[in-house]
Each structure stands twice: as C-alpha cells, then as structure tokens.
Amino acid sequence: MINNIINSWVFVYGPLSIFLIGLYGILTQNNIFKLVISINIMNLGVNLYIIALGYVHNGIAPIYTEKFKMSGENFVDPVPQALVLTAIVISVAITAFFLAVLIKNYEKYKTLDIEKIKGLEND
Amino acid sequence: MRKFGALIIILALLYFLGSGLITDLKINRKNNLSQKTARAYINRNVKNPEINNQQLHGKTNNENTAANSVTAVIVDYRSMDTLGEITVLFLAVTGVLALLGSSKNNRIKLEKPNYILKISSKFLFPLIFLFGFYIFIHGHLTPGGGFQGGTIVAAAVLMMYFASNNYRVNTTDIKILESLSGLSFIIIGIFGLFILGDFLQNFLNKGIMGELFSAGIVPIIYILIGLKVSAELSNIVKEFMGDK
Amino acid sequence: MINQPVIIILIPLFFAFLIPLISVFSKKIIKIIPVIAAFINLAAIIKILSSSSRILKYFSISGYKIPFGINLIFNYQIGMFLFAINLVALIAFLYFYKNEFNIGNKIAYPIAFTLGLTAANGMILTGDLFNLFVFMELAAISGYIISSHRKGYYSTITYIVITSIGSLLFLLGTASVYNVSGSLSLNTISTGLQGVSGQFIIIISVLFIISLSGEAELIPLNSWVPKVYNKTGDTGRIFFGSIFSSAALFAVIKVLILLFQGSYSYIYEVITVIGLITLFIGEVVAFRQENIKKMIAYSSVAQAGLIIGAVSMAIKNGIINKMVFNAAIFQLFNNIFAKGLILLGVGALGAYHLNNLKNNNKKLLASILTGIGVLSLIGMPPFAGFWSKFYLIKALVLNKFTFFIIIFLFSALFEVYYYMKFLQKLFFSEGNKTKTKKDISFLTYGMMVYLSAIILLIGIFPNSIYKAISDIFMGGIL
Numbered sequence: 030m031i032n033n034i035i036n037s038w039v040f041v042y043g044p045l046s047i048f049l050i051g052l053y054g055i056l057t058q059n060n061i062f063k064l065v066i067s068i069n070i071m072n073l074g075v076n077l078y079i080i081a082l083g084y085v086h087n088g089i090a091p092i093y094t095e096k097f098k099m100s101g102e103n104f105v106d107p108v109p110q111a112l113v114l115t116a117i118v119i120s121v122a123i124t125a126f127f128l129a130v131l132i133k134n135y136e137k138y139k140t141l142d143i144e145k146i147k148g149l150e151n152d
Numbered sequence: 153m154r155k156f157g158a159l160i161i162i163l164a165l166l167y168f169l170g171s172g173l174i175t176d177l178k179i180n181r182k183n184n185l186s187q188k189t190a191r192a193y194i195n196r197n198v199k200n201p202e203i204n205n206q207q208l209h210g211k212t213n214n215e216n217t218a219a220n221s222v223t224a225v226i227v228d229y230r231s232m233d234t235l236g237e238i239t240v241l242f243l244a245v246t247g248v249l250a251l252l253g254s255s256k257n258n259r260i261k262l263e264k265p266n267y268i269l270k271i272s273s274k275f276l277f278p279l280i281f282l283f284g285f286y287i288f289i290h291g292h293l294t295p296g297g298g299f300q301g302g303t304i305v306a307a308a309v310l311m312m313y314f315a316s317n318n319y320r321v322n323t324t325d326i327k328i329l330e331s332l333s334g335l336s337f338i339i340i341g342i343f344g345l346f347i348l349g350d351f352l353q354n355f356l357n358k359g360i361m362g363e364l365f366s367a368g369i370v371p372i373i374y375i376l377i378g379l380k381v382s383a384e385l386s387n388i389v390k391e392f393m394g395d396k
Numbered sequence: 397m398i399n400q401p402v403i404i405i406l407i408p409l410f411f412a413f414l415i416p417l418i419s420v421f422s423k424k425i426i427k428i429i430p431v432i433a434a435f436i437n438l439a440a441i442i443k444i445l446s447s448s449s450r451i452l453k454y455f456s457i458s459g460y461k462i463p464f465g466i467n468l469i470f471n472y473q474i475g476m477f478l479f480a481i482n483l484v485a486l487i488a489f490l491y492f493y494k495n496e497f498n499i500g501n502k503i504a505y506p507i508a509f510t511l512g513l514t515a516a517n518g519m520i521l522t523g524d525l526f527n528l529f530v531f532m533e534l535a536a537i538s539g540y541i542i543s544s545h546r547k548g549y550y551s552t553i554t555y556i557v558i559t560s561i562g563s564l565l566f567l568l569g570t571a572s573v574y575n576v577s578g579s580l581s582l583n584t585i586s587t588g589l590q591g592v593s594g595q596f597i598i599i600i601s602v603l604f605i606i607s608l609s610g611e612a613e614l615i616p617l618n619s620w621v622p623k624v625y626n627k628t629g630d631t632g633r634i635f636f637g638s639i640f641s642s643a644a645l646f647a648v649i650k651v652l653i654l655l656f657q658g659s660y661s662y663i664y665e666v667i668t669v670i671g672l673i674t675l676f677i678g679e680v681v682a683f684r685q686e687n688i689k690k691m692i693a694y695s696s697v698a699q700a701g702l703i704i705g706a707v708s709m710a711i712k713n714g715i716i717n718k719m720v721f722n723a724a725i726f727q728l729f730n731n732i733f734a735k736g737l738i739l740l741g742v743g744a745l746g747a748y749h750l751n752n753l754k755n756n757n758k759k760l761l762a763s764i765l766t767g768i769g770v771l772s773l774i775g776m777p778p779f780a781g782f783w784s785k786f787y788l789i790k791a792l793v794l795n796k797f798t799f800f801i802i803i804f805l806f807s808a809l810f811e812v813y814y815y816m817k818f819l820q821k822l823f824f825s826e827g828n829k830t831k832t833k834k835d836i837s838f839l840t841y842g843m844m845v846y847l848s849a850i851i852l853l854i855g856i857f858p859n860s861i862y863k864a865i866s867d868i869f870m871g872g873i874l
Binding site: 061 | 526530533537540541544548549550552553556557560561564567568570571572574575580
C-alpha cells in the first residue's frame, strides 16, 4: 500500500506537478522573462515524466560492457532516453530564439511587461 | 483573482491527469519490456526479439554493433528523428543570427576579469576541447554522444569569453563547418539509399562490438553531429555576448 | 530507388543546408534557391505519382520495417495533396523572389521558407508519432521566423507560448501511449491499447486533441491566428493560410483515424462538437471585422472547424461513412488553392482594410482573379468550391445529420454576407486611398491566372478529381 503510494508519487505525480507549476507560471505572470523560465520548468517536468516511465525494476544502464555481455540482460528502456535527448535539444533551440526576441523587444519598447506591450501594439 | 482562478485550474488538472493515467501505466515493477519494440532494440535482433543468452559484446552481428543501446536507437533505428532535430537547431540558430546580428551591440565586458580564470583558462581550454571531442567520438561505447560533446565544446568557448575581454570567434569558419556537416549527413544517407535501398541504411563494415572502429556509419554520423552542434552553440554564445 | 517518397522531404532540406555555404561566396544567388528547391520537388512528386498505387503503403527508413523503424505512408491520394501544397509553395516563393526579398534578413527568410516546406511535407508523409512531433516543431520554428517582423513582436511571443504548451502536451501523450502499448508507430498502437480503461483513453485523446489544435487553428489553442495573420508579410500569410494550416489539419485527421481506428465513439462526438463551435464562432467574429487580414484569419479558423467536424461525424463504431469523409477531404483539397489565391491577390493589391479600397481600373484583372478565389471558397458555381460543398451537403442530408446541417447553413449565410461585402467594396468603392501599392508585375498576374485556371478546371471536371482523391486511408486500415 505504502509502496504503491510512493511509486505513484515518484513516477507520475511528481513530474506532473513540476509541469503544472510551469503552467501556473504561464497563466499568471506578466514579465516576459518569467514566461521563458516557466516554459523551461514545464520542459523539465515532461522530461522527468518520460524518463520515469522507462524504468524497469532493478534495471541497469543499457550499455554492453565486459561485465554485461549477454543479450537479455535486465536493461532499462532505451527508447524514452532517446526521446528525451531530442526533446531537450528542441527546447534549447526554442529558448534561444525566444530570448533573442526578448532582447529585440526590450530594445524597441524598453519594458518587459506583456500587458504594456499589448497596449502599445494595438492597431 | 487571476491567480486564484489559475490555482483552481491547476489543482483540477493534477487530479484529472493523475487519476486517469495511474490506473493503466506500467511503472516500476509492472514495466516488462517483453512485448515492446525496446526488447528488439536491446537484443539487436528485430526478426526474433526474444532470443536471450547470446553473447553480443566482443562479437559481431549483422544488425547493429554499437555497445551503447541509446546510441543505437538514436543513430540507427530512429535516425530520421535525429535529422529533424539537427534541422530544428540549425533553423533556431539562423533565427537568432537574423534577429541579433544587425544590431551593433557592444560586447558585454567584465570590469576586471578574474585573475585565476585568466591564467587557468589558457591551459584549460584545450583540455576541455579535447574532452568534448572524446565524448562524441566514443559515443557508441560510453554514455554520451554528439549533442553532449558539442555542448561541452561550446561551454569551453563561453569560458574563454569570460576570461578575457578581447576574445572573438570567427564567424565564417563556423558557417562553413555547420553547412558542410549538415550536407555530409544527408549525403551519407543518400549513399545508403543507392547502395542498400533505404535512406540512412548502415552500409559500412560493422566490426566487433566494443571496439572503437565498429558499427559502420554510427561513429561517423556522431562526429558530424558533434561538430555541427559545437559550431552552432558557439555561434549562439557569440551572438548573445555581442560583437564590437 | 528514386521512387521512394523520402526524397520529397530531402530535396528542400538539402537546399536549405546549402544556403549558408553559398552565402559565403555570393549573396545574390540566395534569392532564387527556394524557387529551385520547390521546382525540383514538384518534378520529383510528379515522377513518384506516376508509379504509385491507390492502396496505402508503408515505406521504411534505415531498413527496418514496421513497427521497428520509422515509416512513411504514401499512396496516390496523398501524392495529390503533396502536389497541391508544393505548387502553392512554388507560387509563394516566386512572389517572394519578385517582390518581398528586401523586407527582412536576406539569409534567414529563404532558409525559413524552405524548411517550412520540408516540415509541411513531413507532417503529411510521416507514419510515426514522435516523428510527427519533430516535424511539428520544425514547422513551429519556421513559423516563428516568418512571423517576426521588425514592426512588433507581440504576435510572435503569443505564438511561441501557445505552441510550446501544445507541443509539451503532445509529448506527455506520446510517452503515456508508448508505455502502455509498447510501440510508437501509428498503426500498431491500437493493438497495444486493447483492454485499457476508459479513463486512460479519455485523457490520451484530450491531450492529443488540445495539442494538435495549436497548429491546425482549432479551438482551444487558436488565439494566435488573428494576431499573426495581421502582422506578417504577404508571403508569410500565404504560407500560414494555405500550407501550414492544411498540412496540420491533414496530420490531425491522420492521427485521429490511424491511432484510434474508429473505436471509442465518444471521442469522435466530442470532436464534432468542437469543430462545430469553432465553425460558428469563427464565422460570427469574422462577420464583424473591418481589417481584411483578420477577416481572412477568422474565416480560415472556421473552415478548419468545418472540415474536422465533418470528418469526425463520418466515423462511428469503426466504420467510415465514405460519402461524408470524401466530401470533407475534397473541401480540404480545394481550400489549399482557394486560400492561396485569395491571400496572393490581397497581398498583390494591397487590400488590407475595408475602408481603404479604391476602385482602380488598372487593377481590374487582379480584382477579378481574387474574386474567383473568394467565390470558390464560399461555394459559388462553376468553381471548385461549389462542388465540394454540394457533395458535403448531399452526404449530410442523405445521412440525416440535421443538427450539423443547421449550423452549417447558418454559418454559410454569415460567410457569404461578409465575403460579398468585401467583393463589393473591392470593385465599387469610391473612397480615397492614402497609400498605393506599386504595379503588379507580369509574373504575379501569371501566377494568379494559373491558380484560377486550376480552380476552374476542378470546377468543370469535379468527378475525376473527386474520384482521384477519395478513399485516402484505404487498404487494410478501416
């Protein structure tokens, strides 16, 4: 019973809470820089969730060495790790572009508040 | 008011998502790789995924001889995703260059660069560079690979930017390196298309698992990816640090 | 070996990687590279079409068959969609080469357009869930670059935040589906999902629908559409309106059909309701707009809602109702050409605001050609749009979907009214214009005539095109 609760908290509810904290940041914050940080927190939560779902009980890292050379060893799932690698690189790319847009925005309007920018750009 | 409403939405979403997913997901003890494609990837045998107790390390097989299973999945079994990923990074770097390249930003200068950093960076820089290269050349034997090694090289460049106020990176070299690595990746794939019939199929000699020269085109692709990623991330560092 | 559909994705990718290398030597050739890439791609599509069958086939990459590798799906009907999208892309690139090359950074825009074409082709061809995610991200980033204009960045910031939320929800759904069913390939997931509880299916479908609605312009994640359409350049608007939205909508339909295989009918009922709400709200808000760019944006949203609503109405208990489904796919096909022509005409004429259109006799031909596009979109004979809407209404009436018909006709009334108001002001208004656009070049006239000729041809011979594009997921799927 306690084992089930710990399992579900570590593997599912924990990463989902991190994801939802980032979502709360996007819904309520007005500063553009805080939006960038919130998107990064959401990415962190999703990556943790994907990796956590790949764990096998008592599994080891999926690399063949001198010590573990037979097929059929108790390896952890390698596919979620590959998905997370791609997701991390894509999130780095988007963050870099978003920060460049933020710098140009600041040069033009001298403010980082999104409500003020919306008011200035209405035509 | 807005914060209170957002808090209610978030708590409702946590309950909804958690309770719906928990009943069916196979986590920890229930996760059994036997019916999944992961079993075939680990056993390096897509035709008979359930053959266990066959020695793989130190011998050759006719499918994939990279020792690191994650590298085998990224560069061999699902290589189209890797091609898409480097394209995404390439496009984002082009966008950053387009937005920030024309503004005549002054370079971010430090008042007095740290004395320890100034002296030690001179001999640390080639060591960190070499370490980054080691990580992506041995990507099929140890944990690591092209993306990880490229990031380490870009971190070394950032360290040099902080150590001295006069350090610059040459843009033309970076652009040529980036473009040539990307084109080489596609050309290697097209060789696979002509020689064996499918795009990005492994057409070189596969070798023995565990040695440096094994697994056909896998180390070659990872070296190209490592060079490309280090060039692109160094470009981003240069743009954000300013140029004048 | 050149008959594989992979090269449709590879050709623009190759040219896009070539552009920075060429820019070191000479900056003038860069203008023409997207045109060359789109032209060679079109030739490759025609050659592959001539040797393809009408049954859905799976083509492997890296030599591994289903479900162990990434596979592309292709048949004759999908080839026709690819042909339409690449043709409109070629026209957009020619317009960019002639008129708009100097508006932004000279290297970033051609790269972004070429990679946007790659991403659209990839979204239509792929048969794997994570590969769809990667191509959607590529389309999103090329959309960020196209939509960022030195006049203002608020629309880009909104677009970035909304598509980031969408893509992360897609990743959550993909990871959960992989854990339960064990494979990432679209056609083997449903066998792995047998015996799963109803709650899980509801959560998965909610995650996928919300995330895919971001790029396909459906409710709930479509608040970026009017802002972005208002601020981009003309070529960017053609890209968003006719290439990205159609490719994303095709990807949504593909995921809906191949992933769930028609079971769990409550999902499809909810999607029909979402589609109808999008259609109604889109038409009502467009009715009150005075800015023509925002009017076309809301009309595009409404068309997306109509097509999704019709497709999900056609699926019940594992059986596709062929009449309704084929009519909806035909409407999607016609919209690519119609929206492309309208946006090209609006851009060439400079017709951006309803109170700012002056009757200009020199540009009468351009106004007539734009009018052809508008009449096809709202469904007037003898143009292509009339037949697709006629087949759709006939199929709905024969199957007695009365609620759908009522909302459809009501929204069509609004649509006809505001587009007719637009045409009337385009031809007959007498106000004075504050800024005039320069003359339309011969090349642009040629492209508009070509698109109108295609719309007329489809309108005169609808049966052959309808038969050529019907039953798109045939061959062991449902």
